[in-house]
Amino acid sequence: MPTFVYMTRCDGCGHCVDICPSDIMHIDKTYRRAYNIEPNMCWECYSCVKACPQHAIDVRGYADFAPLGHSVRVDRDERKGTIAWRIKFRNGTEKNFLSPITTKPWGEAIPKLADVPAPNKQMRDGELLYNEPKYIRMDDGGLRTLESAGLKLKMGVYY
Amino acid sequence: MAYDTIIEDGIDVLVVGAGLGGTGAAWEARFWGQDKKIVIAEKANIDRSGAVAQGLYAINCYMGTRWGENNPEDHVRYARIDLMGMVREDLLFDMARHVDSTVH
Numbered sequence: 001m002p003t004f005v006y007m008t009r010c011d012g013c014g015h016c017v018d019i020c021p022s023d024i025m026h027i028d029k030t031y032r033r034a035y036n037i038e039p040n041m042c043w044e045c046y047s048c049v050k051a052c053p054q055h056a057i058d059v060r061g062y063a064d065f066a067p068l069g070h071s072v073r074v075d076r077d078e079r080k081g082t083i084a085w086r087i088k089f090r091n092g093t094e095k096n097f098l099s100p101i102t103t104k105p106w107g108e109a110i111p112k113l114a115d116v117p118a119p120n121k122q123m124r125d126g127e128l129l130y131n132e133p134k135y136i137r138m139d140d141g142g143l144r145t146l147e148s149a150g151l152k153l154k155m156g157v158y159y
Numbered sequence: 160m161a162y163d164t165i166i167e168d169g170i171d172v173l174v175v176g177a178g179l180g181g182t183g184a185a186w187e188a189r190f191w192g193q194d195k196k197i198v199i200a201e202k203a204n205i206d207r208s209g210a211v212a213q214g215l216y217a218i219n220c221y222m223g224t225r226w227g228e229n230n231p232e233d234h235v236r237y238a239r240i241d242l243m244g245m246v247r248e249d250l251l252f253d254m255a256r257h258v259d260s261t262v263h
Contacts, residue, residue: 113186
């Protein structure tokens, strides 16, 4: 399910080249357009699809279970803090999803952990991480341990 | 392609990788050691990179312990089968205990 590029939309800006975790989005030296140099190494992580300002990158479905005619498009807007997916099925069904990617202004609301009160001894001796809700479970609240679950640790490699 | 050599001295905590695990570890390290010098080293583009940071594993292993759906040992069994037995169960169990609270 690799990515491919609509050559008429791509302007060769190179955002996809920067963002691709596998470094497989490259700029064609002749046509100055992006293309996927190694489609079988593509993870379909959609990083380049979201990064492309021209919406020039799309992802092709596997032919066996995603037949021709479908489309999955995404628009990630950091200013609005939203991500929108539009999924079109082959039979014409269309589904739209709009989700928040953050509830605070992008890149501004970064907490200053160095300024919060330092952990006291009781916190240091405890098992909870920073700001971890104390009551994760509804029964007795504490973190589950091997003893409380009546389990023993088996050693070695086994199924 | 040319690479610059960056020399950082006097680091107390060096976190290798800025994925979910690395950023979480650095976040914790800052709280428990507020005067420590912490450096995260990441090879890729930090805007958005890799697939795991986009929540694949977080969705897979949310356990719903609060509603009695799954427990840490269920996650250990899932990951052990997933990785063909090659897991450190003690570390995995301890990690799984904290998974739900990353969501709540």
